Structure formats: structure tokens, C-alpha cells
Amino acid sequence: MSQSQQRTVTVIGAGTIGLGWIALFLGYGLRVRVNSRRPEAERIVAEGLELFAPFLPEGTEDPAGFPDRLEFEPDLERAVAGADVIVENAPENLELKQELFARVGKAARADALILSSTSTLDPDDMGALMADSARLVVGHPFNPPHVVPLVEVVAGERTAPEAVREAVDFYASVGRHPVVLRKPVLAFAANRLQSALLRESVHLVKEGVVSLEELDQVVTHSIGLRWATVGPFLAFHLGGGTGGLRKWLGTLGAGLEKGWELLGTPSLDEETIGSLIDQAEQAYGTDRYEELVRERDTRQTAVLRALAEAGAD
Numbered sequence: 001m002s003q004s005q006q007r008t009v010t011v012i013g014a015g016t017i018g019l020g021w022i023a024l025f026l027g028y029g030l031r032v033r034v035n036s037r038r039p040e041a042e043r044i045v046a047e048g049l050e051l052f053a054p055f056l057p058e059g060t061e062d063p064a065g066f067p068d069r070l071e072f073e074p075d076l077e078r079a080v081a082g083a084d085v086i087v088e089n090a091p092e093n094l095e096l097k098q099e100l101f102a103r104v105g106k107a108a109r110a111d112a113l114i115l116s117s118t119s120t121l122d123p124d125d126m127g128a129l130m131a132d133s134a135r136l137v138v139g140h141p142f143n144p145p146h147v148v149p150l151v152e153v154v155a156g157e158r159t160a161p162e163a164v165r166e167a168v169d170f171y172a173s174v175g176r177h178p179v180v181l182r183k184p185v186l187a188f189a190a191n192r193l194q195s196a197l198l199r200e201s202v203h204l205v206k207e208g209v210v211s212l213e214e215l216d217q218v219v220t221h222s223i224g225l226r227w228a229t230v231g232p233f234l235a236f237h238l239g240g241g242t243g244g245l246r247k248w249l250g251t252l253g254a255g256l257e258k259g260w261e262l263l264g265t266p267s268l269d270e271e272t273i274g275s276l277i278d279q280a281e282q283a284y285g286t287d288r289y290e291e292l293v294r295e296r297d298t299r300q301t302a303v304l305r306a307l308a309e310a311g312a313d
Contacts, residue, residue: 013089027060124156203264
């Protein structure tokens with residue numbers, strides 16, 4: 001067993017993201033200590049592992065051995081004491097996280113790597129009450145973290161470069177694809193891209209161009225398929241033929257700015273929200289969560305296997 005596999009990781013929070021991390025870390029042979037205030041945490045984790053384990057990366061360990069490396073500690077200080085890595089997944093509330101990390105900083109080992117799965121907050125802000133926040137790094141996953149490889153690694157001004165390198169190495173050791181953002185930006189990169197697409201999606205549905213379900217089909221049968229293999233810039237670099245992006249921007253892309261002006265800016269008023277919810281529930285039901293999760297993860301793992309076989313990075 002490698003050094004990374006011998007590590008103890010404390011996972012704070014047993015919500016959707018926390019459960020995905022727990023499954024992934026156990027799959028890669030780590031010891032996992034779960035800290036959750038929920039009295040039913042053990043049941044929730046057991047159900048989450050049953051749902052998520054079939055979709056862990058190929059080559060990970062047999063789920064039958066997970067209980068031997070899994071423990072629960074509701075007391076935060078005891079949960080982080082002695083851990084090599086601490087992964088926080090608390091709600092997106094700055095004051096809550098500041099108080100949490102202040103406590104973690106006092107109770108954890110001085111050399112522990114402290115990671116936050118936050119999707120919006122800056123590490124300096126979250127660590128404002130810590131005596132030393134140099135080892136606090138954001139590692140923002142894309143849901144579900146046990147399937148989707150991306151982790152956005154974000155440092156603050158007080159973050160030690162060595163902690164960033166350790167974070168990158170840690171995420172890579174559990175099969176993730178870490179990308180270090182060159183500077184903090186609100187909502188980071190992946191969610192900003194997702195938000196931009198969602199805004200136009202809401203606009204198109206609200207204007208009656210397509211239904212919510214049809215919009216999903218438009219994405220999965222076109223740009224979703226394309227972006228699973230090439231990013232936006234490479235796609236248009238190829239769209240320019242042998243002249244690449246230079247040619248594309250000079251011809252087809254010449255009207256980009258005018259096209260941007262046509263994009264919608266929908267308001268999420270009660271009528272719009274109600275319509276979106278009604279269409280989503282009509283298309284996908286209200287009691288199919290586990291079924292839809294399995295369908296999603298089956299498809300996503302199939303795409304990842306195909307890309308691996310094709311030698312894609």
C-alpha cells in the first residue's frame with residue numbers, strides 16, 4: 001500500500017458532496033473518519049456508499065472492505081486530531097466556515113492539509129479566524145466528485161505554495177484532475193461556465209423556444225457530446241479548419257459580440273421558477289432520485305471509460 005493510501009482523511013459533512021468524497025477516498029484505500037452532526041450519519045453514509053460505490057473508477061478497492069477503514073466521530077476536535085488530510089463540506093455560510101476552520105486549526109496537526117469543497121468562498125476569508133491559514137486550500141469538485149474528475153484548486157494570499165502542491169498531489173492520488181486557478185474569482189471557473197449556459201437555458205425555456213426537457217436534449221446531443229472530448233477553444237480552433245482559431249475568429253466568429261448581445265437575461269421571478277419546477281417534475285418525476293443518479297453515473301462512467309480507452313487526457 002502506498003503512502004497516500006495509508007493516510008487518514010477526515011471528511012466533515014455527509015451531504016451529497018461529502019458522501020461522494022467518502023466513497024472515493026475509501027475506494028482508493030484511505031482510512032476515512034466522518035464528522036457529521038446528523039444522528040443518522042451512519043445510515044446515510046451506508047446508503048450513499050451503496051448508491052455511489054458501483055460508479056467508482058475502475059481498479060479501486062472492493063467496497064466489501066470499506067467498513068474496516070471507516071469510522072464516525074461527531075466531535076469536530078476529535079475528528080480532525082491526527083488526520084493527515086481534512087476535507088470540509090459544510091454549507092456555504094461564511095460565518096459558519098470561519099468558526100469551523102478556527103476550531104480545526106487549533107485541533108488539527110500543524111502539518112495537516114486542510115481542504116474546503118466550497119464553490120464560492122475565498123480561502124483567506126474562510127480562514128480569517130485561524131491563527132495560521134497557510135495550509136487551507138480550496139479544492140472545489142464538480143458534482144458528483146466520485147465520478148467527475150475535475151477539482152479546481154484555489155489558493156489565497158496567505159496560502160503556502162507547498163500546501164497548493166500537496167493539494168494537487170493529493171487529488172491526483174485519488175484519480176482526480178486538479179486544475180490550479182491562477183487567481184481567485186467569484187464562483188471559480190467551472191461554475192461560471194455552467195451558470196452562463198444555465199442563464200441562456202432558462203431564457204430559451206421561458207421564451208417558449210423549447211421545453212425544459214427538450215433543452216436538456218439539445219445539450220446532451222450536441223455541445224455536451226462535443227465538450228466531453230474537446231473544450232470550447234479547441235472546438236473552435238478545429239472549426240476554423242487548417243487555419244485554426246485565427247481563421248475562425250476572422251470569419252464565422254466575426255459576429256460573436258453581436259451574438260452575445262442577443263443572449264437573454266431572464267429574471268427568476270415566481271412565475272419563471274414555478275414553470276421550471278413544474279416542467280422538471282413532469283419530465284423527471286419527484287421520486288426518482290436514486291434511479292436518475294444511477295442513470296447519470298452509468299452514462300458518465302461509460303464516457304470516462306471510452307475516453308480512457310481512446311487515450312484522452
